[in-house]
Amino acid sequence: MRAALAAVLLAAALALPVAARAEAPFAVAVETRAIASFRIGSTETRFGALEFAGGFEMRAAERVFGQLSALRFLSPGRDFVGVADHGYWFFGTVTRDSDGAPTGVSGFTMQAIADERGAAIAAKRRADAEGLDVEGGVATVAFEREARVWEYALDPAGMGAPLRDLDFVVPRHELRSNQGLETVARAPQSGPLAGARVVVAERSVDENGDIFAAVVEGPLKGVFKVRRSDGFDVTDGVFLPQGDLILLERRFSLVSGVAMRLRRIAGGAISPGALVDGEILMQADLSCRIDNMEGLDAWTRADGATVLSLISDDNQSFLQRTLYLEFVMRQ
Numbered sequence: 001m002r003a004a005l006a007a008v009l010l011a012a013a014l015a016l017p018v019a020a021r022a023e024a025p026f027a028v029a030v031e032t033r034a035i036a037s038f039r040i041g042s043t044e045t046r047f048g049a050l051e052f053a054g055g056f057e058m059r060a061a062e063r064v065f066g067q068l069s070a071l072r073f074l075s076p077g078r079d080f081v082g083v084a085d086h087g088y089w090f091f092g093t094v095t096r097d098s099d100g101a102p103t104g105v106s107g108f109t110m111q112a113i114a115d116e117r118g119a120a121i122a123a124k125r126r127a128d129a130e131g132l133d134v135e136g137g138v139a140t141v142a143f144e145r146e147a148r149v150w151e152y153a154l155d156p157a158g159m160g161a162p163l164r165d166l167d168f169v170v171p172r173h174e175l176r177s178n179q180g181l182e183t184v185a186r187a188p189q190s191g192p193l194a195g196a197r198v199v200v201a202e203r204s205v206d207e208n209g210d211i212f213a214a215v216v217e218g219p220l221k222g223v224f225k226v227r228r229s230d231g232f233d234v235t236d237g238v239f240l241p242q243g244d245l246i247l248l249e250r251r252f253s254l255v256s257g258v259a260m261r262l263r264r265i266a267g268g269a270i271s272p273g274a275l276v277d278g279e280i281l282m283q284a285d286l287s288c289r290i291d292n293m294e295g296l297d298a299w300t301r302a303d304g305a306t307v308l309s310l311i312s313d314d315n316q317s318f319l320q321r322t323l324y325l326e327f328v329m330r331q
Contacts, residue, residue: 023120024158025091025111028065032056032104035325039288046330048282050262053307054101055289055325064088064110066316070132070236071295072139077102077307081134081154082295083141085313087113087120087127091156094324100301102326111159113141114152118161130294131184131236133197140166142184142199147175149184149199149216168199169214169223179203183237183247191243191267194218198270200226200247203233210275222272229277232261236296240306243267246281248296248310259285260293262308262327282327291321305329 035055037043045052060066068090071082082090092108112120113129121127124145131142139152139159150162168181175181182202187193196218204212210225211234226234232249239245245265252258261283269276284290291312301307306329314320 023112025109025156028060028062028090028108028110030065030092030105030108031059033059034103035289035323037289038284038325047284047288047327048280049329049331050282050308050327051330053326053328054103055323056102056104058105058322058324060108062110066314066322068311068322069130069294069313071297071309071311072132072134073297073299073309074134076299077301077309080297081132081139081156082311083113083129083132084110085128085130085144085294086124086316087122087129089113089159102324105324109156114159114161116161128178130182130202131199133184133186135186138163140184140186140197142168142181144180144182144202145178147172147180149181149197166197166216169216169221170199170201170204170212171223174204174206174212175201176204179233182234185237185239185245187239187245187267187270188241188243191239193220193243193267193270196220198237198239198245200234200237202235203228213276215270215272220271224270224272224274224276226265227275227277232259235294238296238298238308239267240298241300244278245270246296246298246308247278248293250293257286258290258292259283260290260310262296281329289323289325291323293323293325301328 038052067084067086069085090110092105128145130144133140139154149166149168179202183200189195200213214223232251236248247263262281265278294313295311308327310325312323314322
């Protein structure tokens with residue numbers, strides 16, 4: 001009897017799923033092709049408040065390459081970390097020519113994002129990493145479909161399990177499936193938000209059609225809204241050193257195709273209960289070299305200029321591309 005019971009227990013144990021550990025980083029050979037002009041067939045460089053500074057398209061044979069959804073630089077315009085929305089971290093370095101224009105990437109690696117047990121996240125609904133912030137050796141990731149915000153210790157040699165789960169403040173029932181948390185960005189310490197992190201949804205809207213967002217910590221913790229206009233949804237955001245929030249937005253229409261825009265929100269306008277809006281810095285459609293633009297970061301060049309870096313999510317579709325673009329702010 002005792003032997004039979006032991007056999008049953010052993011069979012049950014063997015039937016339980018065993019958590020696969022998140023794999024070690026692996027190198028990805030990335031080929032790049034320069035993007036010399038932003039508007040197709042034109043040498044124009046000025047687009048609204050921005051000046052095109054260069055870019056490139058990325059391709060790789062590695063099957064998990066792509067779906068890049070957020071990017072943060074670890075050194076200005078050089079070393080970076082990002083998340084892909086099928087559950088991967090990526091790291092690398094932007095290479096540049098003698099004039100400082102971006103030419104490609106080197107040292108590109110990927111590794112699976114780990115869950116609470118340190119296992120690679122397998123289910124798409126849990127792996128959907130969309131937003132990223134990095135500060136003081138801690139990476140904060142916003143996940144969209146199964147809404148949560150997790151902190152990780154930043155270690156390119158091997159990212160482990162999350163350190164903690166943050167309160168994202170937005171009521172969970174207000175977050176739409178696959179239109180939830182898309183952005184996490186950290187305000188400057190010197191501004192009114194005192195270094196707080198902010199989350200913004202993609203297209204989770206209230207009864208007026210405005211987008212849910214929240215300050216998730218600090219003295220101004222609470223929900224606010226972002227005005228949604230012209231059919232654009234938020235795909236990423238970053239704070240400028242002076243405190244304003246830049247939002248990257250995307251629109252898709254079967255009639256007009258894909259469009260993107262960048263909108264500047266006054267940092268001082270963000271507070272609990274506020275409805276914020278701002279000037280459009282630049283808007284582009286398929287007459288320009290854009291794709292499904294999802295990631296944004298801002299950094300300061302050696303000459304003091306503020307540069308916005310954008311990446312696209314190709315959804316691992318042969319019809320789409322992985323692009324890296326740079327724009328210098330001129331006002």
